[in-house]
Amino acid sequence: MDVEEWLGAENQLGIDIWNKKYCYNGETFDHWLDRVSAGDDDIKRMILEKKFLFGGRILANRGLQNTGLKVTLSNCYVIQPPEDSIESIFECASKAARTFSYGGGVGIDLSKLAPRGAKINNTASETSGAVSFTDLYSMVTGLIGQHGRRGALMLTLSCEHPDLEEFMAVKTDLERVTKANMSVRMTDKFMECVEKRETFVQTFVRPETKDTVVKNLDAYKFFKKLCYANWDFGEPGCLFWDRISSWNLLSEFPDYEYAGTNPCAEEPLPAGGSCLLGSMNLSEFVKDGKFQEEEFREAVRICVRALNGVLEEGLPLHPLAEQRESVNDWKQIGLGIMGLADMLIKMEITYGTREAMDICHRLGFIMADTAIRESALIAKEKGKFPKCNIEQLMASPYFIENTSEETRDLVREYGLRNSQLLTIAPTGTLSTMLGISGGIEPIFATHFERRTTSLADHDQFYKVYPPVVKEY
Template sequence: MLSYPESILSPASFDQPISEQIWRSKYQYVTGGRERDVTVNDTWRRVANSLAQAEKPADRQNVSLAFYEAMEGFKLLPAGRILAGTGTHRNVTLANTFVMQSIPDSVEGIMDTVKDAALTMQMGGGIGFDFSTIRPKGTLVQGLDCPAAGPLPAMDICNTVCGMLVTGMGRGAMMATMRVDHPDIEAFIEAKANPLRLRNFNTSVMITDKFMAAVEANADWDLIWEDQVIRTVKAREIWEKIMWRTYSAAEPGVLFIDRINEANPLGYLETLAATNSCAEQPLPPNGTCPLASINLARLVSDPFGPNARLDDAQLRRLVGVAVRMLDNAIDVSRFAVEAQRREALAKRRIGVGVTGVADALIMLGVRYGTPTAVRVVGGWLQTIQNAAYLASAELAAVRGAFPLYDAEKHMQGRGIQSLDVEVQAAIRKHGLRNGVLTTIAPTGTTSMFGGNVSSGIEPVFATSYTRKITRPDGTKAEELVQDYAVWLYYQMFGEDASLTDAFVTAQDLRPADHVRMQAVAQRWVDSGISKTVNCPEDIPFSVFEDVYRQAFEAGCKGCTTYRPNPVTGSVLSA
């Protein structure tokens, strides 16, 4: 075990009970009835020491200390798989996100994929599948002279397998995608109309630019299998079915798949057709990615004061530490399937993201969704993107570029060309250690662990709220918690202080406010963004439908909405 100066090891305290509860239930290492992590400092030390093992022996002490200091005070929040699994005896992966192999159109191929998926979920990975590769229902199965069952029964099999797997990392989660030109797309859209079906799946339709043009023109749309037109429908009919279904029950989501592939820094090596379970990480077949988030709410100096500002220097330093930490996580991690290991090592994809964005804005006196907020958040994410690429180039100078790096093709990428000139120069000189670098994941659990800061780039849900929780013994309970910015404000000014106008919540915002924030963030994020556009229950369908068009036109890679209704219910309640 590497050692640290005693001066930095005084036990950390939790700001709110919910944070300690999350730590104890999710991230504290307890084995054989013994608390290996007595305090949260022990968790940070365990993670730092373990990830530093990927370093040269002479560097491990200093790198471990840098990892520890970045996590201390909840500034850098590794994703849950890293916090819970690193440095333990548990046979788990350190990556949250996976996409399974392209599913072969055969019984043997489907069952092999299901087996690999089960092994991946058992190790703690959330997974995605593209079901577009399975022949549509009713088409002839060669050699058997019988009609195919289609993709949905294969989804049912995966759903059942997922339902039986409950690990120390929690219950598995999955994403199913299907191309909008697959002949079974209508059945896919309606697949979750039965609330008891596919409960372990999120679903998203892969929308192409050609389809969006056909919707606007009210043109015909061909549903195709193996280059043959099976049926022709109106594109707008498919679009309306997607919209009505998600208006009613928040699914399926929409992925603008052409944009996802065009913006992929590794587009010269792969084609993306699926995402992980929460859609923030488009991945190739067998793709995987470890995640971490910078907690911006902990980087604001003089919060709520006249000189409130985000510490850019500290932000850049933390991003550099996060890049190195996640690059090490690839080498330290276990993988359920050898193809996943090969893919991870060949491209060394990582996902540095953010959380606490809305709280940081509040501390600066900026209202979420306004033009000022768009400008400020865009600046923060541009800083993060440049810092991540510079750190990866510096790592490449020491460790070498990722094995499949093609300097000429990579430098032609739109994202690379938007980086600062000096960062491009460093990449040109050294290459890149990591093929993809930034992601904004949903950080619901880790953000609560980090002080109940606002999740990812989402707005504050409510200034205070009750959260439905499941205790370790399986019983349900509700707990009152405060948003971190609210808690801090009351600590500074007293419980009777009136909140400022910057304390906006999700319920106060228009859908367009959400879209603007997602769009500006997407400009400076390699991968995807997990973001929900909250809509009022009484929003007219025509206005709701337009939210998706706005997201497409604004440059988003996808869109997910939530409209309160009896079907969707709620995890949180104000």
């Protein structure tokens, strides 16, 4: 088989994506398939049937470490947030540069950096503020080239930081921070102040001097500005941090905390953590208008095992020691979905209706329960992740709500191999290559024009006609 046969000869954009982003040194499609599947016949079959694709770094890099190339199999990382010192700020930039050079993306939280105007003991007398360093990290991202893609960066700031208003406005200047996504970490308390139109008190305490900076923020007025900025410029995004922290398998681990998110924000991670991604194409599990649940369960099982295989293979390949240590301790994987809108069209269900939400809820439970069960069975064979505390894990509301009694019994006996199992990535490149809807997004138009700068050295435009629209 060749790539034209796999993707369809009319899918020029998909063919170009495969050739420019995933094909190594002119290899054939069959050679690529063997390299990426690494002898796993089930995964090879699922890729051929377009039911599953690994994340982009696996599709591009798996096996290339055997040629002597320095590569990573993880799409993105979260770096230890910089402390409020010049040394730590630039050490973070160095870590980001090294990670970019291996093909990984980076998330950096800036909430520990002092706000603009805070007193410092050097010739500047006062700091330029946390937001001033967004330009530094964006510049570093742009400097380090990656084959077939640009470096990816997420910069975040807590709503409790006094520089929040300045952070929110950065992307309204189209010339600034062009190589990063930016998001605000929102707390429940902040959103309550928005809802009640109350003042939100922002506080920053410098650890060295105990100097305290306090600012009163009109929460509703700020949030309205943020919404307009997001509408006009696409950023900043919102990370509802209390919900993120409380709705996961590790929510009852008292000493565990997320340090930030990866660049597309689908996976919060501890310092040094990585997102090892793969996505299942839901539309290919529909036959004669019916979703094949048993086939889907088996596919989830296969994909969880496959991602664990890549996790072990990729452990020595992470660019930094802190990444190798963190991934070994927590063993995160991120199995997700794409093609949801195509699936609903094939089932003749309208996107966004109660019927659509009900089936999403059902499939979500099946996916979570099956993935957790399979991770427990892998733990039986290979041991649980080193930081696993079974009692704390089973006490998490997420675990309780998303597992069957059979799965709970297995976890009680063996623990889990992975601390994180599921995530829904945007799948922009993967879904575009296959000609399906990305992630959980609807199909917004019957056809559209897509501009890309990563497939050529200039702006390139493609007219795209989603195949499911033609068919249905």
